[in-house]
Amino acid sequence: MASENLQHKIDSAYNKIKEHIHRTPILTSQYLDDLSGAQLFFKCENFQKIGAFKMRGALHAVLTTPKDELKKGFVTHSSGNHAQALARAAQIAKTTAYIVMPKGAPAIKVKAVKGYGGQVTLCENSEQSRIETCQQIIDQTQATFVHPYDSDAVILGQATCAKEIYEQCPALDDLICPVGGGGLASGSILATKAFSPTTRVILAEPKNADDAYQSFTQKKHLKVIRPNTIADGLKTSLGKRNFKIILDGAAAIFTVSEEEIIHAMQLIWERLKIICEPSCSLPLAVVLKNPNEFKGRKIGLILTGGNVDLSNLPF
Amino acid sequence: MASENLQHKIDSAYNKIKEHIHRTPILTSQYLDDLSGAQLFFKCENFQKIGAFKMRGALHAVLTTPKDELKKGFVTHSSGNHAQALARAAQIAKTTAYIVMPKGAPAIKVKAVKGYGGQVTLCENSEQSRIETCQQIIDQTQATFVHPYDSDAVILGQATCAKEIYEQCPALDDLICPVGGGGLASGSILATKAFSPTTRVILAEPKNADDAYQSFTQKKHLKVIRPNTIADGLKTSLGKRNFKIILDGAAAIFTVSEEEIIHAMQLIWERLKIICEPSCSLPLAVVLKNPNEFKGRKIGLILTGGNVDLSNLPF
Numbered sequence: 231m232a233s234e235n236l237q238h239k240i241d242s243a244y245n246k247i248k249e250h251i252h253r254t255p256i257l258t259s260q261y262l263d264d265l266s267g268a269q270l271f272f273k274c275e276n277f278q279k280i281g282a283f284k285m286r287g288a289l290h291a292v293l294t295t296p297k298d299e300l301k302k303g304f305v306t307h308s309s310g311n312h313a314q315a316l317a318r319a320a321q322i323a324k325t326t327a328y329i330v331m332p333k334g335a336p337a338i339k340v341k342a343v344k345g346y347g348g349q350v351t352l353c354e355n356s357e358q359s360r361i362e363t364c365q366q367i368i369d370q371t372q373a374t375f376v377h378p379y380d381s382d383a384v385i386l387g388q389a390t391c392a393k394e395i396y397e398q399c400p401a402l403d404d405l406i407c408p409v410g411g412g413g414l415a416s417g418s419i420l421a422t423k424a425f426s427p428t429t430r431v432i433l434a435e436p437k438n439a440d441d442a443y444q445s446f447t448q449k450k451h452l453k454v455i456r457p458n459t460i461a462d463g464l465k466t467s468l469g470k471r472n473f474k475i476i477l478d479g480a481a482a483i484f485t486v487s488e489e490e491i492i493h494a495m496q497l498i499w500e501r502l503k504i505i506c507e508p509s510c511s512l513p514l515a516v517v518l519k520n521p522n523e524f525k526g527r528k529i530g531l532i533l534t535g536g537n538v539d540l541s542n543l544p545f
Numbered sequence: 546m547a548s549e550n551l552q553h554k555i556d557s558a559y560n561k562i563k564e565h566i567h568r569t570p571i572l573t574s575q576y577l578d579d580l581s582g583a584q585l586f587f588k589c590e591n592f593q594k595i596g597a598f599k600m601r602g603a604l605h606a607v608l609t610t611p612k613d614e615l616k617k618g619f620v621t622h623s624s625g626n627h628a629q630a631l632a633r634a635a636q637i638a639k640t641t642a643y644i645v646m647p648k649g650a651p652a653i654k655v656k657a658v659k660g661y662g663g664q665v666t667l668c669e670n671s672e673q674s675r676i677e678t679c680q681q682i683i684d685q686t687q688a689t690f691v692h693p694y695d696s697d698a699v700i701l702g703q704a705t706c707a708k709e710i711y712e713q714c715p716a717l718d719d720l721i722c723p724v725g726g727g728g729l730a731s732g733s734i735l736a737t738k739a740f741s742p743t744t745r746v747i748l749a750e751p752k753n754a755d756d757a758y759q760s761f762t763q764k765k766h767l768k769v770i771r772p773n774t775i776a777d778g779l780k781t782s783l784g785k786r787n788f789k790i791i792l793d794g795a796a797a798i799f800t801v802s803e804e805e806i807i808h809a810m811q812l813i814w815e816r817l818k819i820i821c822e823p824s825c826s827l828p829l830a831v832v833l834k835n836p837n838e839f840k841g842r843k844i845g846l847i848l849t850g851g852n853v854d855l856s857n858l859p860f
Binding site (some may be wrong): 252255257258260276277279496500502503504506536540 | 570594811858
């Protein structure tokens with residue numbers, strides 16, 4: 231896509247969703263700047279509606295659906311933030327969200343989805359059961375399926391986050407974001423092409439779920455097998471569209487260990503005084519692990535979400 | 546003080562300190578608005594330098610001290626945020642802060658003060674020992690004593706917080722802030738007179754440390770006896786200057802129980818995704834406890850600080 235075309239698409243996505251989302255603030259910390267030797271700008275999507283950036287993509291997908299389709303509702307499978315985001319987006323659009331969640335999903339997550347008016351259907355904890363259950367709902371309702379990340383509309387919605395960052399913090403050398411399915415990562419790459427083409431987009435991934443790193447390095451789309459990481463938002467494998475955009479546009483992918491994730495998480499909680507999910511800590515963990523790569527640079531770091539069970543902290 | 550004169554004084558305080566402080570953001574939550582029936586604007590001083598609003602007052606006191614005096618350094622007794630604030634303010638002004646702390650003070654607080662270059666002297670855990678130890682330091686060094694709240698310079702510094710709020714959120718019906726020694730409370734009253742005279746300033750106090758409520762109601766300056774509250778920042782009795790300003794300018798003082806404080810604290814953590822001290826929860830606790838007083842109103846709530854021991858949460 232040419233960059234003016236991209237600009238137009240992302241601006242248009244932003245204009246569609248902006249009245250229903252927060253323009254989240256950017257926080258800084260002298261202590262973390264000193265510690266890293268860089269200038270760090272933390273974009274607080276943990277303060278976003280429903281507590282995560284996922285609101286942007288789900289809402290954009292819903293609001294760009296033609297009226298006749300929109301009335302029939304939306305369906306997705308997710309036990310994470312996308313489930314809440316789609317439920318809330320459907321509620322805003324005065325239609326129905328059918329959310330398929332695995333039977334083992336935490337009660338608090340099911341309750342949150344229902345709190346936004348989502349209709350929850352429980353399925354077995356397997357990919358096959360999730361897909362079949364979604365298909366049954368689609369057959370019955372003709373609802374539109376909204377993939378959590380492998381969707382152009384969702385990617386453009388997520389791109390509005392980096393668009394805001396470049397308005398709030400011009401002239402960043404690097405933008406670092408965590409990578410799971412790749413919705414935010416690919417959206418950030420598109421927004422960077424459109425609004426700040428000299429900024430490097432760097433992705434941060436748990437070593438224990440490093441399919442994006444492996445796929446990027448080997449230039450072929452690989453799936454993650456049995457991921458085991460505290461960063462539960464990043465266990466997913468890259469989507470097809472997402473892999474393509476990342477292969478083309480990411481400057482690098484760095485991985486970090488579980489210990490490095492927890493250490494960075496604790497620093498963020500203590501120093502920025504905010505509550506954020508383990509996944510949020512990966513960009514800071516990457517900066518601290520690779521001082522030669524980042525010293526002296528002006529860096530945006532996306533904090534993706536804040537939906538944490540406060541009674542179950544790793545420190 | 547006439548209101549133009551006050552405006553000038555607070556603007557001048559703000560201009561002195563602004564390059565060294567954060568203009569902290571305001572957060573909102575649809576959930577908390579729905580729950581309270583009001584429009585709530587949370588001013589996040591937990592994101593302030595050193596993690597609390599105290600930075601404003603201490604820095605203003607330091608930066609308005611004549612050069613000859615400034616060179617001799619500053620002294621205070623505090624085991625809380627004022628200690629860190631004065632240490633950091635002195636560091637900015639390239640002079641020395643002598644901080645007197647009781648022997649029982651948590652190691653983490655002593656470390657934080659030293660981290661900002663403060664020279665710590667431990668004393669016995671009694672008012673007499675604190676005063677004597679400060680006096681010895683003053684005799685030896687001619688350092689300037691900076692009271693945590695009963696000081697015009699400190700009060701004007703704290704007033705810059707409400708000044709920012711009125712710039713960020715015009716036309717508030719109410720501004721609610723917690724009251725301990727009364728530095729923030731009296732500063733907020735002065736800023737309201739100067740910049741938003743139709744806004745009511747409401748103070749929030751723990752029932753278990755209700756000297757401000759008692760003093761206000763009985764119109765005489767009473768001290769708190771054996772306060773026992775989780776809101777450790779609010780155990781202090783009102784200062785003399787502070788009492789006078791509060792008696793003249795507060796619209797009301799409401800008290801809340803320990804359970805109400807903890808409940809509001811949990812709501813703030815979960816819904817705003819921020820880390821803040823128990824003292825911060827009092828304004829929200831007051832709103833939730835008195836729906837008839839606040840329904841339909843546009844309310845600023847000051848979150849005072851975020852220096853919390855994460856390993857010792859009440860939930």
